[in-house]
Amino acid sequence: MNIIRVQTGDFDISAECDALVHGRPDIGAIVTFTGCVRGDESLIALTLEHYPGMTEREIAKHIAEAEAHWPILGATIIHRIGRLVPGERIVLVAVGSAHREAAFRAVEFLMDYLKTQAPFWKREQRGSEANWVEARESDANAALRWRQS
Amino acid sequence: MNIIRVQTGDFDISAECDALVHGRPDIGAIVTFTGCVRGDESLIALTLEHYPGMTEREIAKHIAEAEAHWPILGATIIHRIGRLVPGERIVLVAVGSAHREAAFRAVEFLMDYLKTQAPFWKREQRGSEANWVEARESDANAALRWRQS
Amino acid sequence: MTILYFAWVRQKVGTGEEHITLPLQVTTVADLVEFLRLRGGGFAEAFGDPARLRAALNQEHASFDAIVGDNDEIAFFPPVTGG
Amino acid sequence: MTILYFAWVRQKVGTGEEHITLPLQVTTVADLVEFLRLRGGGFAEAFGDPARLRAALNQEHASFDAIVGDNDEIAFFPPVTGG
Numbered sequence: 001m002n003i004i005r006v007q008t009g010d011f012d013i014s015a016e017c018d019a020l021v022h023g024r025p026d027i028g029a030i031v032t033f034t035g036c037v038r039g040d041e042s043l044i045a046l047t048l049e050h051y052p053g054m055t056e057r058e059i060a061k062h063i064a065e066a067e068a069h070w071p072i073l074g075a076t077i078i079h080r081i082g083r084l085v086p087g088e089r090i091v092l093v094a095v096g097s098a099h100r101e102a103a104f105r106a107v108e109f110l111m112d113y114l115k116t117q118a119p120f121w122k123r124e125q126r127g128s129e130a131n132w133v134e135a136r137e138s139d140a141n142a143a144l145r146w147r148q149s
Numbered sequence: 150m151n152i153i154r155v156q157t158g159d160f161d162i163s164a165e166c167d168a169l170v171h172g173r174p175d176i177g178a179i180v181t182f183t184g185c186v187r188g189d190e191s192l193i194a195l196t197l198e199h200y201p202g203m204t205e206r207e208i209a210k211h212i213a214e215a216e217a218h219w220p221i222l223g224a225t226i227i228h229r230i231g232r233l234v235p236g237e238r239i240v241l242v243a244v245g246s247a248h249r250e251a252a253f254r255a256v257e258f259l260m261d262y263l264k265t266q267a268p269f270w271k272r273e274q275r276g277s278e279a280n281w282v283e284a285r286e287s288d289a290n291a292a293l294r295w296r297q298s
Numbered sequence: 299m300t301i302l303y304f305a306w307v308r309q310k311v312g313t314g315e316e317h318i319t320l321p322l323q324v325t326t327v328a329d330l331v332e333f334l335r336l337r338g339g340g341f342a343e344a345f346g347d348p349a350r351l352r353a354a355l356n357q358e359h360a361s362f363d364a365i366v367g368d369n370d371e372i373a374f375f376p377p378v379t380g381g
Numbered sequence: 382m383t384i385l386y387f388a389w390v391r392q393k394v395g396t397g398e399e400h401i402t403l404p405l406q407v408t409t410v411a412d413l414v415e416f417l418r419l420r421g422g423g424f425a426e427a428f429g430d431p432a433r434l435r436a437a438l439n440q441e442h443a444s445f446d447a448i449v450g451d452n453d454e455i456a457f458f459p460p461v462t463g464g
Contacts, residue, residue: 014163017183025188025235031256032181033249034166035381039174048380051304051373054357079380086174091381100182101291104257107180111249111381117359119373120380121305132306135377142250184464197463200387200456203440228463240464260464266442268456269463270388281389284460 002075004059006050008082011092020074020096027073027096031103033111039086042126046133048081048090051119055079062113066095069109070102077110079120109146115139151224153208155199157231160241169223169245176222176245180252182260188235191275195282197230197239200268204228211262215244218258219251226259228269258295264288299368301330303344304375307351310344320368327353328362330372344374352377382451384417386427387458390434393427403451410436411445413455427457435460 003019005011013032021027037046063075076094084090093110097103114120115136122133152168154160162181170176186195212224225243233239242259246252263269264285271282301316308314311334324330328348335345345351353360354373366372384399391397394417407413411431418428428434436443437456449455 012163013166013181014161017162021185021236028185028187030181030183030185032162032179032183033253034179034181035249036170036177036179038177038247049304050380051302051354051357051375054354054373057357058359087170098187100184100257100260104182104253108249108253115381116378118380119304119354119375119378121376122379123305132376133379135379139381198387199463200385200437200440200458203437203456206440207442264464265461267463268387268437268458268461270459271462272388281459282462284462288464 002060002063003077004056004063005078006052006055006081007078008080010080010089011078013092013094016076016078016092016094020076020094024073024096026098028098029100029103030094030096031100031107032092032094033107034089035091035111037084037086037088037090043086044125044127045083045085046090047083047123047125047130048079049121049123050079050081054119058118059114062110062117065113066106066109070097070106072097072102072106075106075110077114079114079118081120112139112143112146116143151209151212152226153205153212154227155201155204155230156227157229159229159238160227162241162243165225165227165241165243169225169243173222173245175247177247178249178252179243179245180249180256181241181243182256183238184240184260186233186235186237186239192235193274193276194232194234195239196232196272196274196279197228198270198272199228199230203268207267208263211259211266214262215255215258219246219255221246221251221255224255224259226263228263228267230269261288261292261295265292299366300371301334302371302373304373306376307344307374310340312340320366325365326362327355327360327364327366327372330366331362331374334374350376382449383454384413385454385456387456389459390427390457393423395423403449408448409445410438410443410447410449410455413449414445414457417457433459 074096078092095103095106223245227241244252244255417424
């Protein structure tokens with residue numbers, strides 16, 4: 001079973017992994033990716049907004065694509081919105097599979113697509129300034145590689 | 150900081166991730182791999198033994214190798230020994246880095262090496278029979294790919 | 299049609315959502331971009347450089363030559379930066 | 382020297398650890414394997430097919446042509462299956 005959530009509150013990685021494998025004794029491998037707000041000298045907070053409705057559709061579509069490519073047995077994607085300070089968790093992608101290869105590939109694929117396709121936008125607050133984060137070319141390139149294989 | 154533990158008891162993924170990022174605001178990505186005992190019709194339990202001393206050395210050596218290859222900021226490896234029933238967690242590899250690529254590569258590398266180099270042995274109990282698990286060629290091939298790049 | 303604006307597009311145009319009846323000359327996303335740009339002010343700023351914009355039609359990513367109609371929901375936003 | 386046995390090697394030879402003084406003719410891991418095999422019984426079984434065995438010398442993986450000495454710790458075991 002797949003879980004997709006967009007929420008302001010935090011998540012618990014262990015609890016999400018437990019839910020993922022619950023009643024699935026065929027899962028032998030769980031890979032998780034957790035993204036956190038990196039701190040630096042001047043970053044005060046990130047504020048994330050998204051496109052309700054489209055976000056969930058996009059994520060569901062990419063989970064379906066991952067399921068078509070690799071024998072995965074469950075996926076959980078949680079993305080936080082609102083104001084987040086350095087150190088806070090932003091996103092969780094967790095995938096279960098029988099063997100590790102499928103889970104590794106699917107989590108990387110889903111992260112690359114979250115970064116480049118899911119309608120979220122980050123604004124950084126530094127001092128009294130707030131600026132929208134620019135999309136990174138490296139993320140676009142990371143997503144492109146899945147089209148080549 | 151790196152953590153290496155061989156233990157009979159379970160571990161908590163969230164607690165280990167929290168420990169990994171504690172005081173490290175430069176960590177923006179955490180990737181974890183958790184291995185579980187897969188259940189099937191006949192498997193009653195796995196029993197794991199290891200070579201105390203060599204295990205920790207081997208793991209530390211491979212974490213150092215991962216640190217030399219990728220800009221990772223912390224690694225935790227926990228491997229359980231003793232008797233484990235289907236559904237139980239066996240192994241955790243968690244790596245933190247600034248950006249996701251390094252953590253993904255390091256966790257995969259460490260898992261491939263744990264599978265083929267760390268001195269652990271599994272015995273399967275099925276009905277009244279107990280048999281040592283054979284090493285899988287696919288694991289040996291997975292480890293070899295890191296030598297080519 | 300419903301038009302949604304996100305991130306700096308929303309900030310520049312000053313609203314997150316509006317409902318309009320499409321003028322006859324607007325048949326594609328590109329036509330709509332031009333129509334919105336000609337409103338001037340924040341709209342001219344937001345839609346002045348279409349290369350910086352992305353669009354979604356009925357909650358799917360869409361190219362600027364996609365056909366739009368009065369029953370559609372369209373959204374304009376910068377390249378996404380989640381994850 | 383200290384000799385350790387793990388997994389089915391330990392089960393076949395009936396012990397996990399022993400301490401011996403190396404006979405003069407044993408200079409490599411391969412020589413030691415042959416020496417242990419010639420003990421017969423469970424040792425002959427465990428060491429009859431060296432291709433199925435792996436060795437570690439002082440807690441590092443070692444090849445069968447590595448040189449062994451009385452102060453070394455050597456371990457014999459099947460290919461590992463952890464993780």
